[in-house]
Amino acid sequence: MTTVLTKSFPEDKPLPAKAAVRxxxxxxxxxxxxxxxxxxxxxxxxxxxxxxxxxxxxxxxxxxxxxxxxxxxxxxxxxxxxxxxxxxxxxxxxxxxxxxxxxxxxxxxxxxxxxxxxxxxxxxxxxxxxMRPSYFGHDEFAANAPGLKNLNDAELIRTKLLSAFERAESTDDEKARARLMTFVLVGAGPTGVELAASIAHLNSVTLRKNFRDIDPAESKIVLLDGGVRILPTFAESLSRKVAKRLGKLGVQVLTGVKVEKVDEEGVVAAGARIPSATVLWTAGVAAxxxxxxxxxxxxxxxxxxxxxxxxxxxxxxxxxxxxxxxxxxxxxxxxxxxxxxxxxxxxxxxxxxxxxRGRRDGNPFRYRSKGNMAVVGKNFAILEAGRLRTAGFATWLVWAMLHVMALPQLQNRFRVQTQWLWSYLSGQRSSRLISEPPRR
Ligand SMILES: Cc1cc2nc3c(=O)[nH]c(=O)nc-3n(C[C@H](O)[C@H](O)[C@H](O)COP(=O)(O)OP(=O)(O)OC[C@H]3O[C@@H](n4cnc5c(N)ncnc54)[C@H](O)[C@@H]3O)c2cc1C
Missing domain, CATH: 3.50.50.60 (FAD/NAD(P)-binding domain)
Known part of the structure; x- marks a missing residue:
């Protein structure tokens, strides 16, 4: 016996008075x-x-x-x-x-x-x-020089920085130790500058006296850039002030230097090799x-x-x-x-x-800049807004306030403020975790 399935077609039904507007x-x-x-x-x-x-x-x-x-x-x-x-x-x-x-x-x-x-x-x-990091046609650099674009990158960099000191502490080989305690950053835009200054503080204040055989304050931080000066999007006077400040923090700034190679041993820049176990890419971005x-x-x-x-x-x-x-x-x-x-x-x-709503487009887009800022370690930031150019402690306070206020979640604002206050007063940093790679 066969069963005939009947199907109702839309035509059988009366149409609604007015079709629903999607x-x-x-x-x-x-x-x-x-x-x-x-x-x-x-x-x-x-x-x-x-x-x-x-x-x-x-x-x-x-x-x-x-x-x-x-x-x-x-x-x-x-x-x-x-x-x-x-x-x-x-x-x-x-x-x-x-x-x-x-x-x-x-x-x-x-x-x-x-x-x-x-x-x-x-x-x-x-x-x-x-955007994502760009290696200017040298994607092979990525394996040894992570960029900083998302939380995975940030955790990877943190692990690289902290592990370098652990490994330096446990080796007797002077050459290997020097390589482990050299940090190279490629790209002296705001991210490279901020990162270099923060690493300097980590090494010379936070990690000081944490080890028996090494002194993290003796580590070397090199900031490389192919351009003629650091922070090219800021006024030259501010860029000079920041270079001076970085020098005081112990960061060696090398401009006009092109990176030719990045491998497990470090970087080759302007024909010279800089041995380093931690190379960070803060140079270019691509869409x-x-x-x-x-x-x-x-x-x-x-x-x-x-x-x-x-x-x-x-x-x-x-x-x-x-x-x-x-x-x-x-x-x-x-x-x-x-x-x-x-x-x-x-x-x-x-x-x-x-x-x-069927309205006309109105005026085209116009960007209204409220100014650009960059922070260079503790107590020092720069601001450029129109003709206004400031640098120093007061600008750093403004930077801190604006960044806390700009955080999208209220609970994060409280947490960041508390962390900053603790860090400012004690010199300590709470998030010193070496993340383990996932086990197979
Ligand atoms: C380290 C660093 C420091 C910075 N510091 C400052 C600063 O101090 N001041 C300042 O004004 N600006 C700063 N910037 C720049 C600022 O963060 C960017 O201009 C801003 O994030 C751009 O916003 P966006 O929405 O275009 O892109 P993003 O904020 O990058 O967002 C893009 C989103 O798209 C998602 N996405 C990408 N591809 C796909 C896909 N295929 N499928 C699904 N989702 C996808 C990503 O997951 C991401 O969430 C900094 C940037 C970096 C990386």
């Missing part, structure tokens, strides 16, 4: 400064937002160097992205690695842990995937490979050359914001800093909300 779907790739700012700006918009990130946490990158040098613990500068869902009803967070973008079908392909690849449709797409998938024009660092409304010419409903976007303003590039990323994210959010 909400516009905004897909944001990246839960960094730009992506989160765009999502928050759309809080009251009548849209469905999906925010995808390959990590479950947002990182406050300006303080990453403090995790790398044991001042702060990773959780103190990170906040769960999913937390945003509790405060924003029109937002959905997905933990996944975006692996493809198809502008034709308006879909994004994302690899979700455990459930494989998913295709997600969008009406508006915001690409805010930031995430996701940007290439947009098929739009990119600059040398792989960033999308966006129009004045942060969109790309190939698809006006596709925006690139934050570090992944290349944009010039009054003849100068908009810098790859957190405040620019936040402003761009907000701009894109407002623009999408306006377009959904």
């Amino acid at each position: 909400k516009k779907r905004v897909l944001i790739i990246g839960g960094g400064f730009a992506g989160v700012a765009a999502a928050r700006t759309l809080k009251r918009a009548d849209v469905e937002i999906t925010l995808i990130d390959r990590r479950n946490h947002h990182i406050f990158q300006p303080l990453l160097y403090q995790v790398a040098t044991a001042v702060l613990a990773p959780s103190e500068i990170a906040s769960p992205i999913r937390q945003l869902e509790t405060r924003q009803k029109n937002l959905r967070v997905i933990l996944a690695d975006v692996t493809g973008i198809d502008l034709g079908t308006r879909t994004v392909e994302a690899l979700c842990p455990g459930s494989g690849t998913r295709k997600i449709e969008y009406d508006f797409l915001v690409v805010a995937t930031g 995430s490979p996701i940007v290439k998938m947009l098929g739009t024009t990119t600059d040398r660092a792989g960033r999308a050359c966006v129009g004045p409304f942060m969109d790309i010419p190939e698809a006006p409903d596709v925006f690139v914001a934050g570090d992944a976007a290349a944009m010039t303003q009054d003849g100068h590039p908009v810098p790859g800093v957190a405040q620019a990323a936040i402003q761009q994210g907000r701009f894109v959010g407002r623009l999408i909300a306006a377009r959904i």
Whole structure:
């Protein structure tokens, strides 16, 4: 006997009086400064937002160097992205690695842990995937010279720094000990400078008297850069002050030096070998490979050359914001800093909300700089805001206050303040953990 299955067709049913209007779907790739700012700006918009990130946490990158040098613990500068869902009803967070973008079908392909690849449709797409370290065509350097971009990098650097002293303490070989106690940083931009100064403090204050056979204060820190001066994005007078300050902290600054090789033994720079067990890469950055998938024009660092409304010419409903976007303003590039990323994210959010309401685009994006800062160890920071240039203790206090206030989570603000106060008064650092590699 055969059973005939009957199927009801939509035609059998009466049509609803008015077809339900589907909400516009905004897909944001990246839960960094730009992506989160765009999502928050759309809080009251009548849209469905999906925010995808390959990590479950947002990182406050300006303080990453403090995790790398044991001042702060990773959780103190990170906040769960999913937390945003509790405060924003029109937002959905997905933990996944975006692996493809198809502008034709308006879909994004994302690899979700455990459930494989998913295709997600969008009406508006915001690409805010930031940057990653660039080795200027020498990717082989990466194995011996980690960059500093995420919490894994910071923990790896912390482990490398602290392990170098443990190994130096347990060897009698003078040459090996000297190599272990030499730290080389390639790239003297703000990250290289801040990291070098913090390592100097770790070695000369925190670790002092912690060992019997070695004196960490005698270790060598070398900061290399291919340019003519350190901190090229700051005024020359400030760059000179910082170089002097680094000298006082015991950091040897070498400019106009190109790194030719990085291997297990150290670096070769300007034809000379510097033996070192800890080489850190703070030199260049390149855009995430996701940007290439947009098929739009990119600059040398792989960033999308966006129009004045942060969109790309190939698809006006596709925006690139934050570090992944290349944009010039009054003849100068908009810098790859957190405040620019936040402003761009907000701009894109407002623009999408306006377009959904059928409004015109308004004025193009304009970056408003509130000034640039860099910190050089304890009690010293520099600030450049328009014509204002300051350096010293008062600027350092301002730096500390601004950075605590900028941390996204209230509990992190309290924890960071407490850690800083403890560190400032005692010279100690609480997060001196050597992370073990995962056991096989
Ligand atoms: C060590 C360091 C120190 C810094 N110090 C300062 C400072 O003192 N002041 C300042 O203003 N700026 C500073 N910056 C720069 C600032 O952090 C960046 O400008 C800012 O983070 C850019 O924001 P973004 O949203 O564009 O990218 P990010 O904040 O980098 O966020 C990008 C996000 O995209 C996600 N992502 C990338 N690819 C994918 C993918 N394929 N799938 C899913 N998710 C993906 C990442 O996981 C990440 O969460 C510093 C940067 C670093 C690295």
